[in-house]
Amino acid sequence: MNKNKIYPxxxxxxxxxxxxxxxxLPGLIGVGYSFTNWSAYSTELxxxxxDNFRTVFSADENYTKIISNTLVFTFxxxxxxxxxxxxxxxxxTKSVRFLNLHRGIVFMPSVLSTLIIGMLxxxxxxxxxxxxxxxxxxxxxxxxxxxxxxxxxxxxGSVMAVDIWRGVGYIMTIMIAGILSISTxxxxxAEIDGAxxxxxxxxxxFPLILPTLATTTxxxxxxxxxxxxxxxxxxxxGPGKATTEVLYTAVFKKFGTGQYxxxxxxxxxxxxxxxxxxxxxxxxxxxxxxxE
Amino acid sequence: xxxxxxxxxxxxxxxIAWMFSIPxxxxxxxxxxxxxxxxxxxxxxDLKLPSFPIPWDNFSVVIEKGKLAQSFLNSTVYSxxxxxxxIFFASTAAYVMSRNQRRLNQFLYMFLxxxxxxxxxxxxLSKVLITxxxxxxxxxxxxxxxxxxxxxxxxxxxxFVAKVPTELDEAAVIDGCGPVKLFFLVVLxxxxxxxxxxxxxxxxxxxxxxxxxLYFLNNSTKWPMTLSVYNFFGMYxxxxxxxxxxxxxxxxxxxxVYLFGQRYIVSGMTTGAVKG
Numbered sequence: 001m002n003k004n005k006i007y008p009x010x011x012x013x014x015x016x017x018x019x020x021x022x023x024x025l026p027g028l029i030g031v032g033y034s035f036t037n038w039s040a041y042s043t044e045l046x047x048x049x050x051d052n053f054r055t056v057f058s059a060d061e062n063y064t065k066i067i068s069n070t071l072v073f074t075f076x077x078x079x080x081x082x083x084x085x086x087x088x089x090x091x092x093t094k095s096v097r098f099l100n101l102h103r104g105i106v107f108m109p110s111v112l113s114t115l116i117i118g119m120l121x122x123x124x125x126x127x128x129x130x131x132x133x134x135x136x137x138x139x140x141x142x143x144x145x146x147x148x149x150x151x152x153x154x155x156x157g158s159v160m161a162v163d164i165w166r167g168v169g170y171i172m173t174i175m176i177a178g179i180l181s182i183s184t185x186x187x188x189x190a191e192i193d194g195a196x197x198x199x200x201x202x203x204x205x206f207p208l209i210l211p212t213l214a215t216t217t218x219x220x221x222x223x224x225x226x227x228x229x230x231x232x233x234x235x236x237x238g239p240g241k242a243t244t245e246v247l248y249t250a251v252f253k254k255f256g257t258g259q260y261x262x263x264x265x266x267x268x269x270x271x272x273x274x275x276x277x278x279x280x281x282x283x284x285x286x287x288x289x290x291x292e
Numbered sequence: 293x294x295x296x297x298x299x300x301x302x303x304x305x306x307x308i309a310w311m312f313s314i315p316x317x318x319x320x321x322x323x324x325x326x327x328x329x330x331x332x333x334x335x336x337x338d339l340k341l342p343s344f345p346i347p348w349d350n351f352s353v354v355i356e357k358g359k360l361a362q363s364f365l366n367s368t369v370y371s372x373x374x375x376x377x378x379i380f381f382a383s384t385a386a387y388v389m390s391r392n393q394r395r396l397n398q399f400l401y402m403f404l405x406x407x408x409x410x411x412x413x414x415x416x417l418s419k420v421l422i423t424x425x426x427x428x429x430x431x432x433x434x435x436x437x438x439x440x441x442x443x444x445x446x447x448x449x450x451x452f453v454a455k456v457p458t459e460l461d462e463a464a465v466i467d468g469c470g471p472v473k474l475f476f477l478v479v480l481x482x483x484x485x486x487x488x489x490x491x492x493x494x495x496x497x498x499x500x501x502x503x504x505x506l507y508f509l510n511n512s513t514k515w516p517m518t519l520s521v522y523n524f525f526g527m528y529x530x531x532x533x534x535x536x537x538x539x540x541x542x543x544x545x546x547x548x549v550y551l552f553g554q555r556y557i558v559s560g561m562t563t564g565a566v567k568g
Contacts, residue, residue: 006461007392008471015385015442016400018377022420022439023407030416088312095302096309104554105313108320111550111557113500115518116539119525120319123337123532131322131338169316177562222409229502233522248503251415255507260415267413278409282402285447 027271034265040258052265062242063250063266070246073160074224080164081220082213085171090205092172093179103176107169114166118233121162125149152243155235159244163230167223171216178212179205218281225270228252323543327351327536334533350537354524358538362513363520367545369430370516371498374437378445378494379487381438386449387475387483391458401450407443414507421508428510436508437498445490448560452486453479489560492553499546517542 034052036045056063092103109117124131125148133145148158186204195203228248231237237245237253247270254263318339326334327350328342355361389401417436418427426432456479464478480487502518509515515523521542528534550557 003392003394006465006471006474007388009388011384011388011471011475012397012400015381015446016404018381018435018439019404019407019442021424022417022436023410023412023443024403026413026417026420027410029419030413033416033419091305091309091312094305096305098309102309102313105316107558108550109316111496111546112320112543113502113518113546115500115502115522116543117319119522119535120323120539124319124322126337129336131318134336134338165315173558174562177558218409226411232502248411252503252507255415255418263415264413267411267415270411271413274409274411275406278406279402281409282406285408286402286405 027268027275030264030271031268034261034268036261038261038264040260048261052261053269055262056265056269062245065242066245066247066250066266067269069156069242069244070225070227072156073163073227073246074221076160077163077167077224078217078220080160081167081171082216084164084168085175085216086209086213088168088172089175089179090201093176103173107173109166110170110173112166114229115233117162117166118230122149122234125158125162149235150239152240155239156244159231159234162234163227166230167220171220174216174219175209175212178209182208214284218284222278222281225274323536323539326532327540329533331531331533334531334536337532347533350533351541354534354537354541357528357534358520358524359512360517360520360538360541363515363517364541366430366514367499367516367518370433370437370501371495373434374441374498375491375494377434377438378441379491382442382445382490383449383480383483383487384475385442386446387453387479389446390450390453391461401446405443405447405450407440408447412440414503418507427508428514430514433505433509433514433516436504437501440501440504441494441497445494448490448493449483449486452483456482485556485559488553489556492549492556493560495549496546496557 035047035049037048038045088106092099127133127147127150136142136145146154148154187200190200190204226248227246231244231246231249235244237249247266251263251266322339325339325342326337328346330347389397421427421432460478461474464474500518505516505519521538524538525535
């Protein structure tokens with residue numbers, strides 16, 4: 001059979017055209033524009049070489065802080081979501097009452113809008129009348145009450161904590177699927193050999209869940225580098241100078257003030273990194289696919 | 293008889309499980325409780341139960357002042373529109389990319405699903421949208437949502453197509469099916485589980501989408517619910533009863549989809565993560 005005839009090229013055309021024009025092309029054009037003086041006020045485009053990238057990477061601007069914030073956010077949330085997600089997954093694949101209820105509740109924040117969660121936590125973490133501080137005071141733990149979102153000390157940690165709260169259920173769900181796919185034969189054999197619960201985790205669950213862990217890490221990294229809604233709703237980059245500013249909130253601000261070239265340069269830095277890193281991530285994600 | 297050690301372990305596990313799920317329950321409860329209070333009672337944003345009579349008019353006030361009917365309609369149009377387009381384009385592309393794995397198609401598949409990781413350059417995208425006259429239009433948002441969801445949904449359906457036996461295709465071709473008939477009458481019905489999952493996920497993702505409308509819709513009559521709830525929050529941040537009612541109504545479709553489609557959501561979200 002002639003495969004090209006039965007499975008014709010035009011079946012792929014719609015997806016490829018839409019994806020290329022509205023997704024990939026802006027990335028490419030963006031790289032081009034980052035070498036110009038493009039702004040809301042420029043009447044004609046002028047080539048300015050590496051000027052925008054010099055601005056982005058210069059020490060006296062806040063951009064290096066923004067880039068490091070994004071990396072710290074990604075690193076910290078990835079590690080804690082993975083650790084907590086694994087812990088919860090192990091717990092919720094054991095005999096616990098209302099197992100499915102627990103799984104459902106912990107997973108629920110993942111389907112709600114990140115923006116709405118951010119707005120809600122703005123109230124919960126309010127320094128004066130927020131639920132968290134009121135609760136701490138009523139328990140006699142008033143000394144623990146902090147200005148969670150408006151002090152430079154705690155703001156970044158709070159933003160990461162809320163994001164971990166939101167994302168851990170998703171990671172847990174993937175890990176549960178991973179754990180459940182491990183054959184029970186291994187556990188039975190281990191039990192006969194007298195392995196305790198820690199030994200069973202160390203020598204069976206953990207090694208066999210590593211591929212799943214790799215995928216959740218990839219998903220967390222992809223999400224972390226692109227985080228926007230959560231930070232925008234909680235702090236919008238504040239308090240003070242770029243305490244919680246991440247790449248996408250900075251790009252949005254540049255867009256708002258009409259400094260398109262700097263905004264697109266910031267985006268392009270991430271685009272080029274992800275183009276390179278993404279290739280390996282995609283290879284990892286497609287490794288399970290059956291190719292006949 | 294269970295040994296005391298086992299009983300203790302079981303109690304310990306149950307306690308830990310509640311320690312994790314209660315904090316996840318509090319925020320949704322907070323919304324529900326406060327949406328049923330008066331302005332004064334909701335000001336504290338605490339978990340005290342609402343007192344009678346319950347001010348049901350919170351909801352009607354929000355629907356009117358927050359222009360919820362309009363934004364609900366917008367969100368529905370955006371989500372349903374992009375679900376239809378995305379399913380159509382993703383399933384046809386995934387089908388051919390999986391069945392006809394010549395070099396070029398393998399490359400195109402990798403290129404397409406690379407979009408799962410790539411960030412969107414919204415600044416440059418604005419230029420593209422303006423050039424195509426899609427900026428600040430409903431059609432533009434639907435096409436943009438579709439483009440954003442296509443990489444993952446193609447990936448999801450692609451994995452499923454490989455499991456549908458090719459013998460069916462051969463039989464259908466011998467019976468005289470053309471490529472279009474073959475796909476829509478023979479293969480597509482067999483892809484139903486993957487397509488349903490993709491539809492549910494696309495709906496959720498697009499309903500919750502905030503960034504794209506924030507950049508590209510500057511006309512409030514075209515705003516989806518996420519954008520109008522955020523805007524409402526900015527104007528009425530002192531009336532937590534109204535903000536909570538607004539949040540509740542905005543999240544309702546998502547929660548309903550979650551309750552009825554949980555199976556699909558979980559299976560879709562774990563695609564690629566777990567061998568099976």
